[in-house]
Amino acid sequence: MxxxxxxxxxxxxxxxxxxxxxxxxxxxxxxxxxxxxxxxxxxxxxxxxxxxxxxxxxxTTACRDIYLHNPSSQSGEYTLFSNRRVYCRFSNGVITTYFSKSAADGLTTEELSHHYNTKSEVDVVAKWSNETQTVSKLAQLSRYSFLPLGITANEHTVYTAPMNLNLQPYLFVGFLPQVLISKSFINGYQANGMDKSFHNCDEGPNSQFTFYANPSNYQPQKRGWETHQVTSEWTSGARMIHSAQGLLPDDYFFDGELHFGGCGAYGITESWSKVHGLSLGVKYVLEHLVVPSC
Known part of the structure; x- marks a missing residue:
């Protein structure tokens, strides 16, 4: 709206x-x-x-409107009609929208859905302790490529609840709905074209990334960073973002939580000294955009 x-x-x-x-x-x-x-x-x-x-x-209600008005628009920060600050990246027929932490406040899943037209993949930008930034493309495991990602704001719908709701507002990407996951079920996700999977050792149905704005700088209720391929290999094959391509401002990096399994792993970036935060990017593919003739 x-x-x-x-x-x-x-x-x-x-x-x-x-x-x-x-x-x-x-x-x-x-x-x-x-x-x-x-x-x-x-x-x-x-x-x-x-x-x-x-x-x-x-x-302008979304980055796509900026592009439609002027296809020569430069990537960068914009303030939308809703007064939400976003970073629009225009590249090779894809418009990627990143949200500032303040933009997550009061954001609904319906409003968030206006910013993308594909649920097949999202981008996750990591800000590292050496001040560099990398971007990873996350998608479903190859065997589940027919399932859309669950991209939501301040709710988790058919996926398990995040562990640190005291850090909300939050953005959320669910991979496998909890109703599908059982013991021995193959869980995980794809990162940069490579599957990162494991077998659930029990019925723990966690399969999600959560991005907490944490405006009050609270401490997480659940801390830690467990070593496992789903927490350590999601950046394998990540692409370095150079300053000329546009680095995201600090206000776009959230406390990131990864939670998978049943004998997968749990981690929150607050407990991982190598990374200073994560930013979620949702995508509008221009070839899927239909604009009525006027």
Whole structure:
């Protein structure tokens, strides 16, 4: 949902046959009497004043809107119409959105879903103790590639609960729903094209990465970093991010928690001195983006 000022009345209307829009009447001064806001990405998102000249100003609710308005836009930080700060990376037909820690506050899974159109993979950027940054592509194990990832905000839905909810708000990536996991079940994920798997030794159904904003800098309720391929090899094959490609600002790195198994492993970055935080990137693949003609 687009966030409107509290004193703006919302109704439904149509701009033309190919675009459904929301229009807000009774816009307070000094704005004009009506402002139309596209809700479907029709030729980008625009504020349209209906009195006086037909002035159109881009309304950015996601990184894709920035690209649609100007395909030459540079990767970097942007403040969206919702006042959330994000980092947009535009590269090779893929728009990757990273969220600042403050942007996770009050974020819903529905709002988060507006920032991606694929659940087949996500990016995870690690900030290391030597101040370098690397990015890993995470996906389902090859044998489960037909299953979408569970990409959520401040809820875990069909996956097991994170261990440190005192550090919320949080972003969440679930791999295997807990109902599927049983003893001897093959659990894990794919990192940078390589499967990282193990057999559950019991019915422990954990299969997730959690990214805690931890605005109050609380200590985790569960600490530790266990040595196992699911905690130590997710960066194998990771790509170094060079300064010219755009390093993420510090505010984009969350306390990261990995939890897998039943005889997998548990770890939280607060307990791993080598890394200073993780950042989740969700993806919009442009070849999947359909924009109505206007």
């Amino acid at each position: 687009i966030n409107y000022p509290h004193d703006v009345h919302q109704t439904s209307c149509h701009l033309h046959s190919s675009c459904t829009v929301l229009c807000a009447d009774e816009v307070p001064e000094p704005l004009s009497h009506r402002i139309w806001l596209s809700a479907t990405g029709c030729c980008g998102l625009f504020r349209v004043w209906s009195t006086g000249p037909d002035v159109r100003i881009p309304v």
